[in-house]
Amino acid sequence: MLPHNAARLEHMTEVFEDLTRRARDLNRRTTQATASADSPKREVSVTVGFGGALTKVEFDPDAYRRLSPREMADLIQQAATAATTALNDRVAQAHRQLYGEQFDLFGLERGEVDPVKLLRDTSARLFA
Template sequence: MSMDEPWTVLEKLVKEVNRQTEQVQGMHEKARDMSASATSEDGMVTVTVGARGDVRKIDFDPRVYRKLSPSELAASLIEQIGAATRTVSGEVKEVMQPLAPADLPFDDLLGEGVDFPSFLAQAMTPRPKGHGERP
């Protein structure tokens, strides 16, 4: 084994780590920018949410206040927020799926009952300084 061989191997490993890091960052950015909309069956309420489940836009048909009671409007808003969140969660999952190990189902990474937007929100939250560092 030549003296240069370990450095060649190390350079290849560093390049691969950099490539994978760029891939993860690209997918993360794509996922972060995703959104989905849901419209009520009567067309009175449309809600758009981001990948983290954040409400980005709410549109009401001009007739909404004449057609729906306050409780009906509230129920419709909650329903459309949920529908849009489920949609964007599925879309984000599709984008992020390639990062999961081939032999591990993606849902197993999150756990049962965990939605992807809340998982992504945790991953995107900056950690306090010193968190996870060894003394």
């Protein structure tokens, strides 16, 4: 192997090992992340975790007397949606910080991003 090729291979190996370590850490942080949101008048507060799983719901005690069950359910749904959106935004930003601004995690999940092109672009940035 030519010396410059050996050096390049060594560099790529170091980058790959660092990326693997950082990706594992990102995965751990992503699966443990939570986000919370309140209804506009704070009758309901919810917390969601990985995948939008509802992990906590709190109610203003007076809300039971003032709101119908349907209104309470709507407020829970709205707050859960807001919390999930906030969490997804944080997760996507963390992935862009690791893999580059072109990395669209949720676009990939929705089938809006060509995975081959994304991998090619991400690899070009990481191994430049």
